[in-house]
Amino acid sequence: MSDISDPTLDGSSSTSGPGSAPPDPNAARDEMLKIYPDKTRRKRAKQLLVNDDPEKPAEIGANSRTIPGIITQRGCTYAGCRGVVIGPMHDVLHITHGPIGCSFYSWQTRRNLARPAPGQINYLQYSMTTDMTEEEIIFGGEKKLAAAIREAYRIFKPKAIAVYATCPVGLIGDDIHTVCRQAKAELGINIFGFSCEGYKGVSQSAGHHIANNGVFKHMVGLNDTPDAGEFRINILGEYNIGGDAWEIDTLLRKCGIHVTATLSGDISYEQVTRCHTADLNVVQCHRSINYMADMMETKFGIPWIKVNFIGASSTAKSLRKIARYFESKKLADRVEEVIAQEMAALRPVQEEARKRCQGKTAALFVGGSRAHHYQDLFRDIGMTTIAAGYEFAHRDDYEGRKVLPTIKVDADSRNIEEIEVEPDPTRFRPRKTAEQNAALEAGGFSYRDYEGMMREMKKGSLVIDDISHHEIEKLIELYKPDVIGSGIKEKFVIEKMGVPCKQLHSYDYGGPYAAFTGAANFYREIDRMVNTKVWKLVTPPWKREPQVPPRLVYQPKANREELAEATKTWKAPSKAGADE
Amino acid sequence: MLNGTTAEIAERKALRINAAKTCQPIGAMYASLGIHGCMPHSHGSQGCCSYHRSHLTRHFKEPVIATTSSFTEGASVFGGLANLTQALRNIFTIYNPDIVAVHTTCLSEVIGDDIPTIVKRAREEGAIPEGKLVIHTNTPSFVGSHVTGFSNMVASIIKYLAEKTGEARNQVNVIPGFVEPADMREIKRICALLGVPAVVLPDTSAVLDGPLDGEYQMYPKGGTTIPAIKSMGDSLATFALGHFASHGPAVSLEVKHQVPAGLLELPIGVAATDAFVQALRAYSPSGVAEELETERGRLVDMMSDMQQYFHEKRVAVAGDPDHVIALVQFLLELGAKPVYAITGSRGNHFETRLHEILDPVVPDAIIKQSADFFELHQWIKNGPVDLLVANTYGKHIARVENIPFVRVGFPILDRVGHRFYPTVGYAGAIRLIDLMVNALFDKKDRECPEEWFELVM
Ligand code: SF4
Ligand code: SF4
Secondary structure, three states: OOEOOOOOHHHOOOOOOOOOOOOOHHHHHHHHHOOOOHHHHHHHHHHEEEOOOOOOOOOOOOOOOOOOOOOOOOOOHHHHHHHHHHOOEOOEEEEEEOOHHHHHHOOOOOOEOOOOOOOOOOHHHOOEEOOOOHHHHHHOOHHHHHHHHHHHHHHHOOOEEEEEEOHHHHHHOOOHHHHHHHHHHHHOOEEEEEOOOOOOOOOHHHHHHHHHHHHHHHOOOOOOOOOOOOOEEEEEEEOOEOOHHHHHHHHHHHHOOEEEEEEEOOEOHHHHHOHHHOOEEEEOOHHHHHHHHHHHHHHHOOOEEEOOOOOHHHHHHHHHHHHHHHOOHHHHHHHHHHHHHHHHHHHHHHHHHHHHHOOOEEEEEOOOOHHHHHHHHHHHOOOEEEEEEOOOOOHHHHHOHHHHHHOOOOHHHHOOOOOOOOOOOOOOOOOOOHHHHHHHHHOOOOOOOOOOOHHHOOEOOEEEOOOOHHHHHHHHHHHOOOEEEEOHHHHHHHHHOOOOEEEOOOHHHOOOOOHHHHHHHHHHHHHHHHHOHHHHHOOOHHHHOOOOOOOOOOOOHHHHHHHHHHHHHOOOOOHHHHOO | OOOOOOOOOOOOOOOEEOEOOOOHHHHHHHHHHOEOOEEEEEEOOHHHHHHHHHHHHHHHOOOOOOEEOOOOHHHHHHOOHHHHHHHHHHHHHHHOOOEEEEEEOHHHHHHOOOHHHHHHHHHHOOOOOOOOEEEEEOOOOOOOOHHHHHHHHHHHHHHHHOOOOOOOOOOEEEEOOOOOHHHHHHHHHHHHHOOOOEEEOOOOOOOOOOOOOOOOOOOOOOOEOHHHHHHHHHOOEEEEEOHHHHHHHHHHHHHHHOOOEEEEOOOEOHHHHHHHHHHHHOOOOOOOOHHHHHHHHHHHHHHHHHHHHHOOOEEEEEOOHHHHHHHHHHHHHOOOEEEEEEOOOOOHHHHHHHHHHHOOOOOOOEEEOOOEHHHHHHHHHHOOOOEEEEOHHHHHHHHHHOOOEEEOOOOOOOOOOOOOOOOOHHHHHHHHHHHHHHHHHHHHHHHOOHHHOOOOO
């Protein structure tokens, strides 16, 4: 690992201005922490680290409570459950049990695109809620929920209904699970609830876990009919933001790999119910779905590996890893062919962007995996990530899964149900023999292998968990990165300071960025952002230059004479003529 | 698209589908941003705050700051005292606002946190520096809508801050309602054109339509200043624009400091703007400026040119109650026929007032409070319309039913312009005609047979 203050890095120095040597990271860290009251500073200090030894990442205070009064990026458990993991299931009817807001804000605000089969109702276009009023808050909302489920069934006749609890519901003690069970018996379709009240846990992350549990309990394994097709995999933790899942799907199909289900980008109910028939789970976003991967392995014997389809080299690596798992020469050859083809198309775009982006810097504060994954895309075009952090990830996402046994379970994690999973008596089927696995592993292949973000970041870079508004401001002041990847709430703050910000939750309504084809979009996008002329217009000329003679429209001499001539032919009308 | 929606109207008592309103705190947050130097604070779990900031940001494309008490399960059980105290300490140390405006969420309402008591204790503990202000309002979302939240916050700002010195000031107060920064700017311009000094509260112009100049200001130039708010108790009168967003606060000021409350509707269209101008005239030393009168003339000119295209056009209007009431009247001025008028908010005044307006002219119009986009869509399937006026959430209906669509109100998440160009005042009406006529023309140009494709319209 090279040092980030090494100016020879990637062959050229940063273009962020003359004499702008990167600040000493420890001094920068102190500067960021300085303003905080003691208690706040002590807490933030654990979440704001200098990556001193990437080989041995330091312990980060991730997945801890947000400090009240800090302007945070984080959202709630409901958002992680309803919004992230289950929300994208397009033919499941979703009902939010609560007052109006929670459901309103989660209505098509995340760009998990879907293409349901023709004629199928796309429930993502609907926002349904019990819209609780004072009466239900006082006397309980179970009756209204039951009625709402009945009404929804009568109008839409869905295959399944999912119900989500919001903060007030938990507090008044509505038992949504009993209501769902009764409705299921009455209506004869699958109906299940999620206790994802926003106050549980410390961020969206708790909601992911609750969603994983619920999907596993109520949906996975209901249909044992396997897909036709060779090399069947599930992609876990890919939500089809801006069409990413479609890009990955197309790429895998080219290679001859069949995707049984993508959890949960553009996924149908039926796909969820039989995803346990696939032979490998590949995990894209480790944070949001590792629970599912583990539970499916325990119950059905499907192993999982970590992949990353963001970035060209990562995508190639992931394809090779999948091919390796299936131990098929045919597949391995095909994968190499596809990589060669795709890279041949991508390389010119990459080179073109690299010309203008090489040596520039990025900072990434987003999600539970993107802050790591997107570093690869920046690296592809010669840019360095000088600081990064997740919004809601855990220590393993920073330091690698090896630290899992040492993570202390605190009160906030304890209140999230850990479900007991056992091998299924009839359907547990190891996909490989012990010998096969031993041979694979001896050859350097590894299962359940997430190394985390910090190992791949440069020495001296900053790692900031749950970054606060104040820290972003300071970071820009001290480092002036050329681009920041972040979310909607930070975007315009960052841009007011003259730094372009790429929304990496919603892609600024662009994308896709996954796979080789998506990478091309991203390179072009970053090239546009860091080189756009608009930033040069920020300061008006009178603030930049002393008073200079005005720049008038240039008229060559000949032209001027012609103009003078033309005016001569014009005659003023006579007094009398004017009235004619 | 929306192919679960059929023409068969299904009775619903419990299920809200595709709401035409959202929750109180977002309105309170928006109102707080209209105070200069203010940090809005959401007392509850952080999800609500995150959602509200995100949605306001998507609408304004501007930084929207707010802090949260970040409740976890413990706070939900034991109450939010510790969280709010710690939050206040952090906010004043790190972000240094002049004032913090606290609003509650459903969660803290259900718990029953008593904000004034918590704030009092926080002050005793030294969490709030000398000279800094903390105010609050209650915004339970299981009552009312985002408009109620806006109104509650404005009323609270007044209750906490407005003072009466006993010495009258030569100024009026204007409560503009839940409108855009551009609308607030326009309202100030109209007051200036009559020479009437006005305190506009809240005022988000120069807060949520700020320039890009390379520097980030956590507290931008705009916003009603605290001295100005204090002085409201000495004003000659208050003009409150809109029953739902503004009348309550104006009346509370009348009760508290006997400042007479002039209750008007949102000045959208000719008559409503005339009413506002007339009201101001009583306090105007100079009368109506020529500039404004000419502007009105230009609007009427445009209406006379364009009314042929509006004549008898069936229009559906959905949105916030004050907006819908005003827009319906403007559409009638244009000769159009508002056949559906809905709001997601509750309040009998909405239906009473619209029946008063529409019964004589469009007796079969459907008017409904606490309605949603799903039922509006069903009505449209049964009786089509020529134009839909709504916020962004109308776009699916517009697409699937192929209806010209004009976005007005909150939120608008997918177009630009709303925060720069007003819809209030004569200038705002001109812009609305521009948007509506062009939407009608665009459809004709897209769809008419070639022989009817005309260059001049
Ligand atoms: S809980 Fe209440 S305040 Fe929070 S988003 Fe939901 S409706 Fe709004
Ligand atoms: S009420 Fe709870 S569930 Fe709803 S948005 Fe707020 S924090 Fe999330």
